[in-house]
Amino acid sequence: MSDQTTDAPSTDAPSTDAPPTGAPSTAALAPVDGFLGEVFDPPAPIADTPPWAERPAIDPTAMDTLFRHARTPAAWRDTPVEDTKLTQLFELLRMGPTSANCSPARFLFLRTTWAKERLRPMLSVGNRAPATTAPVVAIIAHDPHFYHMMWRLFPRDDAKEWFSRNPPFAAETAFRNGTLQGAYLILAARAVGLDAWPMSGFDNDRVDAEFLSDRGWKSNFLVGLGHADASALPAQPPRLSFDEACVLL
Numbered sequence: 001m002s003d004q005t006t007d008a009p010s011t012d013a014p015s016t017d018a019p020p021t022g023a024p025s026t027a028a029l030a031p032v033d034g035f036l037g038e039v040f041d042p043p044a045p046i047a048d049t050p051p052w053a054e055r056p057a058i059d060p061t062a063m064d065t066l067f068r069h070a071r072t073p074a075a076w077r078d079t080p081v082e083d084t085k086l087t088q089l090f091e092l093l094r095m096g097p098t099s100a101n102c103s104p105a106r107f108l109f110l111r112t113t114w115a116k117e118r119l120r121p122m123l124s125v126g127n128r129a130p131a132t133t134a135p136v137v138a139i140i141a142h143d144p145h146f147y148h149m150m151w152r153l154f155p156r157d158d159a160k161e162w163f164s165r166n167p168p169f170a171a172e173t174a175f176r177n178g179t180l181q182g183a184y185l186i187l188a189a190r191a192v193g194l195d196a197w198p199m200s201g202f203d204n205d206r207v208d209a210e211f212l213s214d215r216g217w218k219s220n221f222l223v224g225l226g227h228a229d230a231s232a233l234p235a236q237p238p239r240l241s242f243d244e245a246c247v248l249l
């Protein structure tokens with residue numbers, strides 16, 4: 001359950017977030033003063049942490065697990081996914097960076113047949129089997145009012161207002177960072193030994209109405225989580241080369 005209204009010191013309801021008279025224009029997507037370009041007090045040194053100065057590349061086997069050997073499944077094995085695995089997954093993905101540490105993503109893990117069957121009619125035909133036979137389907141969503149948690153995530157007096165007074169900037173920030181956190185979930189899944197099957201072929205509005213309306217969250221995409229049936233994998237589609245996709249200036 002969202003604690004956005006119970007945890008925060010200020011309990012402004014979302015509906016009161018319209019900018020007051022004289023507030024900066026909401027049409028501009030530029031961040032309000034103070035979001036960027038200010039010198040922050042440097043964080044206190046952290047004692048007893050891993051040696052930050054030395055970050056060797058991860059083992060090539062780990063690179064294979066995360067990237068080179070990882071595939072989007074084409075079918076699932078029956079192996080279940082324990083809830084503890086989902087906790088592990090979240091503990092990793094939540095450490096991925098977001099702008100101003102805003103952490104807007106929210107996750108619904110559908111593990112029961114009952115929950116997955118509620119999802120079935122909202123899925124594109126081709127995604128019905130992959131999603132409903134997955135041991136777990138994650139709805140990657142974001143909280144449009146994520147800024148109610150800024151007091152804890154990025155403790156500056158004005159951090160909430162950067163977003164609450166500029167709805168287009170808040171919406172863009174929620175979507176951008178929520179999408180990033182969905183990508184972190186895919187990599188975290190691979191890191192804990194799961195396969196991930198992202199899916200965008202579904203009706204977002206219906207999913208929002210069925211699963212998210214009580215919390216006010218918005219769906220972005222789905223990720224099936226489980227163990228791939230390796231025998232069902234098709235040939236991997238090619239990727240662009242460095243020269244095609246990258247520019248060095």
Ligand SMILES: Cc1cc2nc3c(=O)[nH]c(=O)nc-3n(C[C@H](O)[C@H](O)[C@H](O)COP(=O)(O)O)c2cc1C
Pocket residue numbers: 070071072073126127130197198199200201202221236237
């Ligand atoms: C955001 C996103 C949405 C996707 N949507 C679907 C989908 O709706 N249905 C599906 O079968 N695969 C979907 N995919 C899977 C991609 O087609 C697949 O990851 C891509 O072809 C690469 O395959 P590989 O990981 O095996 O190399 C999606 C992937 C992403 C990242």
